[in-house]
Amino acid sequence: MIKGKFIDNLPKVYGIYTGGFLAFIILMAIAESAGMSAKLIGIFFVAFTVGIYALIGYLSRTLQLDAYYVAGRQVPTVFNGMATAADWMSGASFVAMAGGIYFKGYGYMALLVGWTGGYVLVASLLAPYLRKFGCYTVPDFIGTRYGGNLARVAAVIVLTVASFTYVTAQINATGTIASVALDIPFGIAVYVGLASILICSMLGGMRAVTWTQVAQYIVLIIAYLLPVFWISNKMGAGFFPHLMLADEVARIAELEGQYGFVKNSAADLKTVPKGLAGITKAHSSVNATPWAFISLAVCMMAGTASLPHVMMRYFTTPSVKSARRSVGWSLFFIFLLYSSAPMLATLSKLSLIDPNLATGIIGKSISEVQSIDWYQNWNQANLMFISDFNQNGKLELNEFFMGGKAVVLATPEIAGLPYVISGLVAAGGMAAAMSTADGLVLAIANALSHDLYYKIIDPKAETRKRLVVARVLLVIIGFAGATIAALEIQGILGSVIWAFDFAMSGLFFPLVLGVWWKRANAPGAVAGMLLGLISGTAYLIWVRNGGSGFWGITQLTFGIVGSLVSLVSMVVVSLMTKEPDKATQKMVDEVRIPSGRTVLGKQH
Amino acid sequence: MSKQAQHWEKTRGLLFVTLAIWFVFSIGIFFFGAEMNESNFKPFGYPLTYWFTCQGSLGIFVILIFWFANRQEKIDEEFGFTEKEDD
Numbered sequence: 001m002i003k004g005k006f007i008d009n010l011p012k013v014y015g016i017y018t019g020g021f022l023a024f025i026i027l028m029a030i031a032e033s034a035g036m037s038a039k040l041i042g043i044f045f046v047a048f049t050v051g052i053y054a055l056i057g058y059l060s061r062t063l064q065l066d067a068y069y070v071a072g073r074q075v076p077t078v079f080n081g082m083a084t085a086a087d088w089m090s091g092a093s094f095v096a097m098a099g100g101i102y103f104k105g106y107g108y109m110a111l112l113v114g115w116t117g118g119y120v121l122v123a124s125l126l127a128p129y130l131r132k133f134g135c136y137t138v139p140d141f142i143g144t145r146y147g148g149n150l151a152r153v154a155a156v157i158v159l160t161v162a163s164f165t166y167v168t169a170q171i172n173a174t175g176t177i178a179s180v181a182l183d184i185p186f187g188i189a190v191y192v193g194l195a196s197i198l199i200c201s202m203l204g205g206m207r208a209v210t211w212t213q214v215a216q217y218i219v220l221i222i223a224y225l226l227p228v229f230w231i232s233n234k235m236g237a238g239f240f241p242h243l244m245l246a247d248e249v250a251r252i253a254e255l256e257g258q259y260g261f262v263k264n265s266a267a268d269l270k271t272v273p274k275g276l277a278g279i280t281k282a283h284s285s286v287n288a289t290p291w292a293f294i295s296l297a298v299c300m301m302a303g304t305a306s307l308p309h310v311m312m313r314y315f316t317t318p319s320v321k322s323a324r325r326s327v328g329w330s331l332f333f334i335f336l337l338y339s340s341a342p343m344l345a346t347l348s349k350l351s352l353i354d355p356n357l358a359t360g361i362i363g364k365s366i367s368e369v370q371s372i373d374w375y376q377n378w379n380q381a382n383l384m385f386i387s388d389f390n391q392n393g394k395l396e397l398n399e400f401f402m403g404g405k406a407v408v409l410a411t412p413e414i415a416g417l418p419y420v421i422s423g424l425v426a427a428g429g430m431a432a433a434m435s436t437a438d439g440l441v442l443a444i445a446n447a448l449s450h451d452l453y454y455k456i457i458d459p460k461a462e463t464r465k466r467l468v469v470a471r472v473l474l475v476i477i478g479f480a481g482a483t484i485a486a487l488e489i490q491g492i493l494g495s496v497i498w499a500f501d502f503a504m505s506g507l508f509f510p511l512v513l514g515v516w517w518k519r520a521n522a523p524g525a526v527a528g529m530l531l532g533l534i535s536g537t538a539y540l541i542w543v544r545n546g547g548s549g550f551w552g553i554t555q556l557t558f559g560i561v562g563s564l565v566s567l568v569s570m571v572v573v574s575l576m577t578k579e580p581d582k583a584t585q586k587m588v589d590e591v592r593i594p595s596g597r598t599v600l601g602k603q604h
Numbered sequence: 605m606s607k608q609a610q611h612w613e614k615t616r617g618l619l620f621v622t623l624a625i626w627f628v629f630s631i632g633i634f635f636f637g638a639e640m641n642e643s644n645f646k647p648f649g650y651p652l653t654y655w656f657t658c659q660g661s662l663g664i665f666v667i668l669i670f671w672f673a674n675r676q677e678k679i680d681e682e683f684g685f686t687e688k689e690d691d
Contacts, residue, residue: 113657113661117626120630120668124623285641297634335666592615595685
């Protein structure tokens with residue numbers, strides 16, 4: 001069923017799957033009204049969906065290199081778009097993004113623009129050319145284009161630093177959700193999350209990851225859109241929220257004007273639990289300087305074009321043409337979720353702060369809010385907190401605090417939706433975090449097994465041995481990621497943004513110039529990658545330790561420093577050293593046209 | 605000029621146009637975020653800058669990529685560099 005025929009039957013297979021999932025949701029809704037406990041529903045949702053992914057992972061097992069590294073290069077355009085969207089949208093996009101918009105408004109929406117605009121760079125500058133190249137991994141391109149083991153190793157280092165920063169955040173997110181949904185301690189839940197991630201990728205490599213990611217996209221998009229539409233309709237805000245929330249946005253601005261943003265004293269803020277925040281910024285007006293907005297957007301865009309787990313998805317399409325179109329489909333599927341996040345933030349905020357709504361809590365007496373069921377639940381989960389700072393007995397806007405995750409996780413409950421929706425949202429968050437973690441762990445393990453082990457350490461290794469090494473590395477990296485995730489060093493969103501900056505610092509210009517500048521050579525690329533990564537990291541450490549920084553570049557945008565150093569050093573060193581030989585120049589010419597054979601052979 | 609050089613020239617031209625449009629909607633307009641938000645032009649009733657950040661720019665990027673892919677396919681066709689279906 002899986003081979004050949006499976007590809008032809010994709011729409012049917014995933015159609016049945018989607019229908020089955022919807023039937024499962026309805027079944028759970030019936031079970032809820034028949035008295036099934038909330039806890040059991042949560043367990044069913046997570047266990048059922050993870051079980052399906054594991055089954056797909058098992059069915060996609062393979063012993064072929066081509067299938068393991070690039071899914072046999074036969075993933076159709078639209079399905080690759082879905083898989084990329086799942087690969088791309090992480091726990092941060094699903095759980096944390098709406099929360100970020102809720103608290104920070106405009107300044108934060110630079111992430112929305114950056115995380116979508118980057119795909120224009122992917123489509124026009126890189127993806128089709130790297131597909132034509134025929135590489136298995138991103139360092140494979142760098143190593144062959146520039147020649148020499150040093151360039152290859154430098155690319156592996158940058159890739160590992162960026163992806164590993166990212167993957168710990170995702171394993172952290174799977175752990176958070178698994179611990180809430182299955183009601184187990186976080187330290188154990190992290191490893192439960194890891195086990196499910198590995199089941200999906202270990203046996204079938206890229207092929208297994210591809211088909212589970214498509215399944216995960218379907219779950220996560222249903223889990224995100226259904227509550228947004230439901231809440232909007234229930235509040236009477238509009239049948240189609242994306243086009244109809246203008247009144248609600250205006251109403252929030254009116255209420256903000258009425259309440260004002262009162263600044264809390266430092267002593268008062270000390271009593272608020274860590275990680276929770278209040279509303280301190282306007283919802284829809286421009287509250288950041290142009291440079292703050294643009295610099296963050298630029299970092300996210302260049303980072304998008306340099307992150308290997310995204311680029312690697314376009315190696316799996318059947319042709320250069322389909323790689324290009326596939327980028328468009330990826331962004332379309334991402335757009336569906338990203339354009340809904342601000343709507344969810346709007347609905348969530350209004351339902352909490354509007355005194356005319358039954359769910360509004362601002363202006364109510366403190367004791368009344370404290371007796372609300374959902375407040376007690378989320379207060380216990382350490383995601384909500386109120387305190388009567390001014391002792392007037394009433395809740396003010398500046399006296400209400402919430403965790404970023406609560407916007408997605410708690411809004412359905414606040415709006416009075418049945419618990420089955422909360423279970424669905426947990427399954428969606430799990431799908432989002434798992435799919436990204438899968439892509440990242442595979443990107444790192446493939447780079448190490450293909451570029452470091454096969455290309456440098458043991459070029460004579462047989463297929464069997466190569467695949468064993470690839471799998472062993474996958475497990476090791478997974479465990480390393482989970483161990484660090486269990487330490488909870490940095491928040492989910494912070495680590496994700498750092499990963500983009502790391503990738504941008506080291507890889508953006510070496511990749512782009514590899515296609516678009518024939519004169520770029522190996523010494524230049526090595527200098528670009530290493531100096532870029534080192535200077536970016538140094539700037540981050542400096543600012544983290546109280547350094548003042550320059551040009552208004554913060555610890556979230558250090559990629560600007562890294563990539564500028566990378567660009568300058570790459571150009572200068574390239575021009576100072578010998579131009580690439582004829583064979584390399586011919587190879588670049590070959591990459592620039594879609595027709596003809598790939599530069600690297602089918603099996604390598 | 606060889607066929608391949610001409611093909612690359614056109615490809616580069618398309619890249620510049622694509623990146624120019626991309627620049628306008630990802631960077632350019634946000635230099636004027638505060639001014640635009642005061643504008644009386646409100647798509648679906650949303651303040652203009654707010655609308656661009658949550659729908660406008662995002663949607664334009666989606667359309668831009670498909671437009672770019674179509675144009676590039678035409679260029680490849682013109683110079684006979686289209687892939688064979690069974691390739």
